[in-house]
Amino acid sequence: MPEEALASGGLDLPEGMPEETPKKGIIVPIGEPTVMVRNLSVHYRVPTSERGTGGLKSRLGWSRNVTVKAVRNVTFVARSGESIGVVGHNGSGKSTLLRVIAGLETPTRGTVLATATPSFLGVNAALMPEMSGLANVRLGLLAMGKTPREVREAIPDVVELAGLGDSIHLPMKTYSSGMGARLRFAIAASARPEILLIDEALATGDAATKERSEARMAEIRREAGTIFLVSHAAQTIEEMCTRAIWLHKGEMVLDGPAYETARAYRWWAWNVSKGEHEKAEKLLHDARAQLRLTHVAPHDSTSKRYISRHRRNL
Numbered sequence: 001m002p003e004e005a006l007a008s009g010g011l012d013l014p015e016g017m018p019e020e021t022p023k024k025g026i027i028v029p030i031g032e033p034t035v036m037v038r039n040l041s042v043h044y045r046v047p048t049s050e051r052g053t054g055g056l057k058s059r060l061g062w063s064r065n066v067t068v069k070a071v072r073n074v075t076f077v078a079r080s081g082e083s084i085g086v087v088g089h090n091g092s093g094k095s096t097l098l099r100v101i102a103g104l105e106t107p108t109r110g111t112v113l114a115t116a117t118p119s120f121l122g123v124n125a126a127l128m129p130e131m132s133g134l135a136n137v138r139l140g141l142l143a144m145g146k147t148p149r150e151v152r153e154a155i156p157d158v159v160e161l162a163g164l165g166d167s168i169h170l171p172m173k174t175y176s177s178g179m180g181a182r183l184r185f186a187i188a189a190s191a192r193p194e195i196l197l198i199d200e201a202l203a204t205g206d207a208a209t210k211e212r213s214e215a216r217m218a219e220i221r222r223e224a225g226t227i228f229l230v231s232h233a234a235q236t237i238e239e240m241c242t243r244a245i246w247l248h249k250g251e252m253v254l255d256g257p258a259y260e261t262a263r264a265y266r267w268w269a270w271n272v273s274k275g276e277h278e279k280a281e282k283l284l285h286d287a288r289a290q291l292r293l294t295h296v297a298p299h300d301s302t303s304k305r306y307i308s309r310h311r312r313n314l
């Protein structure tokens, strides 16, 4: 997204809002498509305690179901060498999108094609809270298919990347959410997966740990990997990603360079927090007007094989 487009769309920062300077990231060439998301929608039917219009069922105390449209018609293509941040307010569909790419959920409509099985680092990744961080590293690495010897070799690197010091010997249930997230990141990133999905893991941590995480992410990208990173913190996205997607109520509002997209989102969020709802609406409208969808047909790419993430799409 060119700078002029941002300016003409009225997306300059207002006076008083702190400006972040874009960080010079490690430059990695962008390669072939690794994940293709097409017309993806995820709807949930959920019971509501809200009273109906007074029909018989409602008078008998039956609960009604409503449809929550968590993801609405999202389309994009991710390529190797990209780290893609997903930003958006609470409930905008960020985690749902990641879970569908991971193959943990089946979409209501649309398809996800990928060149490899994504490694998913969710906030609730199944580790054992009673066991120490170190024991969980072993467990996690074994669960990812490493042999006992590979596990032994990988442990020092994972422990260093997690940056937990002596706390690595304490039970995981004693960790703060940030400490747990760092450990999960270190375990998942040690596999150097082709596609890595990270949900809210890197917003915390000291400068040195952040630096190491960033370097590891760059390594994965350099080895032709793609990373998705979900975060509420636009600044994390600016620092860690090359590209960002802004979701709002399940819809894609903007897809472009991380700095511009995160900045546009931050300004919108800032206006919402100040009660400037008209201005925020206009910003959403302006951002949507700039949205350019990235498309590619699987046969456009010669050397990769794409696998559907969901059985019903096979």
Ligand SMILES: Nc1ncnc2c1ncn2[C@@H]1O[C@H](COP(=O)(O)OP(=O)(O)OP(=O)(O)O)[C@@H](O)[C@H]1O
Pocket: 044, 045, 046, 068, 069, 070, 088, 089, 090, 091, 092, 093, 094, 095, 096, 097, 232
């Ligand atoms: N399993 C589920 N059943 C019903 N509704 C769900 C389910 N998972 C998510 N939702 C709803 O879908 C919408 C999107 O949720 P999602 O967790 O993807 O958003 P998010 O952007 O990751 O939110 P947050 O930033 O708060 O973590 C929300 O309205 C949420 O309540």
